[in-house]
Amino acid sequence: MADFEIGSLLILGIALLATGVIAGIIAGLLGVGGGxxxxxxxxHMLTALGVGENVVMHVAVGTSLATILATGTSSALAHYKRGSVDLDLLKRWCIPIAVGVIAGTIIGGNVSGMVLSLIFATVALLVAINMIFRKDGIALAGQLPGTPLKELLGLLIGGISVMMGIGGGTLSVPILTLFSYPIRKAVGTASAIGLIIAVPGTIGAIYYGLGVEGRPSWSLGYVNLIGFLLIIPASTLSAPWGARIAHAINPRALKIVFALFLGFTGLRMFYDVLG
Structure with a gap:
């Protein structure tokens, strides 16, 4: 495993605590799980600290999925108390999403870090474009499609999300709103979807990373325990803040800033992989 010096650990710890706060707020506000x-x-932090490119994306994805176990729970409970979690939709999508997660976990555990980076970069850019250019109120239909397209959407959300290390809201919120789903209920339901993705996804990340060379110290499989222990308390405490903000303000300006961040991240990952 790659070892960190004390100074590097301190810098990483501070960065991860700040990341946890930001991720928690965004999880509650936009239902994206923080991932x-x-x-x-x-x-970027693990790369700067010398973790090899063959495992760095796997560790980032695995650690993110583990943190969503806590962040998603906190966010989902906060939205549930406000009546914005659609339990009927969760029941209909539970199995398709779970199947997608299992398939995505198997694929993600057997492909290179470069492939995972390209998947993340591509979806991040698409989500950023959707956030910036899609006008509010534009929809493809007045309700979700019927079987089997509805189940296929759940399958894709689960499979792609687990390979990206995200909670599902990044994909499910725009998809749901494309079918005239109320935005606040889409955000609340997405936070619960994150749990369906994170539980099997974390187990898979631990399993496929066991014994792999080059992982950072204090890693259980592809889950880095330092990141897990530092991000979780900060993100769990701050997730309800985002949920409260979501019910109090128009998040359009924040969505644009967040979209620019996603766009920059996607382009930077493309550059790192292909440059």
């Missing part, structure tokens, strides 16, 4: 922030930060 869309945690993964690129971990990727």
């Amino acid at each position: 869309i922030v945690i993964v690129p930060v971990l990727y």
Whole structure:
């Protein structure tokens, strides 16, 4: 395993605590599970600390999925108390999402870090473009499609999300709103979807990373315990703040700033992989 010096550990710890706060707020505000922030930060921080490119993206994804276990729970409970979690939709999507997660976990555990980076970069850019250019109120239909397209959407959300290390809201919120789903209920339901993704995804990340060379110290499989222990308390405490903000303000300006961050992250990952 790659060892960190004390100074590097201190810098990493401070960065991860700040990342946890930001990720928690974004999880509660936009229902994205925080992973869309945690993964690129971990990727760049671990790379700077000398973790090899063959495992750095796997560790970033695995650690992010583990943190979503706590962040998603906190965010989902906060939204549930406000009546913005659609339990009927969760029941209909639970199995397709779980199947997608299992398939994505198997694929992600057997492909290179470069492939995972390209998947993350591509989806991040698409989400950024959707956030910036899609006008509010534009929809493809007045309700979710019927079987089997509805189940296919859940399958894709689960599979792609687990390979990116995200909670599902990054994909499910824009998809749901494309079918005229109320934005606040989409955000609340997405936070619960994150748990369906994170539980099997974390187990898979631990399993496929066991014994792999080059992982940073204090890693259980592809889950780095330092990142897990520092990000979780900060993100768990701050997630309800985001949920409260989501019910109090128009998040359009924040979405644009967040979209620019995603766009920059995606382009930077493309550069790192292909440059």
